Amino acid sequence: MIRLILMISLALVGVSGAQAQSKKLMYSCELQDMWLQGQKLSAGIDIQDLDHASLKIQSSTETVTCPLEIESVQDASRGRIAKVIFLMTPESCSPPEKSFNRNLRRRIELHIDAQPGGKGDAQLSWRHRGNRSQCKEVVNNLKSHGIGNKFHPASAGTNKTTAGTR
Known part of the structure; x- marks a missing residue:
């Protein structure tokens, strides 16, 4: 009986921990765009994981959410993400009657500077x-997902030894 209670409580703790982890954002930033300011809108990108992301465009009265599918993440050397490419179908934005959807690209490219000590550009x-x-960085948990944790070659090779003397 005690084992059964312990097993159930461990299963519930594991499930709630997995749900909390899934709600944690991987990356989020707010767009600084002249077109948005002219339309009196604000926008941001939220990356939940390497499969799910969204573009949210807000006015004073409503929010339009466009789901994004991450096509690729290219993590270049020395901890800089060269590119994250999203695929988007503007017609899948909700509410669908928004007229600016035709202005959105189907492939959205996000360039993130993930250098240690970087400003989050x-x-x-x-x-x-x-x-x-x-895009002004709001949340950056990329390193916890292994992005930007590349081996830095300059810190390794200082202990060279010579192989023999005459």
């Missing part, structure tokens, strides 16, 4: 006929 290419926009 990010740039996002998200609109047709728009340059990259700055």
Whole structure:
């Protein structure tokens, strides 16, 4: 009987811990874009995990959410993420009647600086006929997912020994 109670309580603790981990954001940033400011809108990207992300565009009265699918993450050397590429179907945004959906790219590129001691700079290419926009970092848990933890070659090779003398 005691074993059964312990097994059930351990299972419940494991499930609640997994739910809390899944709700933790991997990365989040707020867009700093002139077009958004002109439309009196704000926007941000939230990356939940390597499969799920979303673009949220907000006005004073409503929020439009566009689900994104992560196509690729390229983690370059020395802990810098070169590129995260999202696939988006603008028609899948909710509510679907928003007219600006036609202005959104199907492939959104997010460039994140994940260098140790970096300022968290990010740039996002998200609109047709728009340059990259700055994206102000809000949450960065990339290193806990193994992104940006690359081996730094300069810190390793200082203990060289010579192989023999004459």
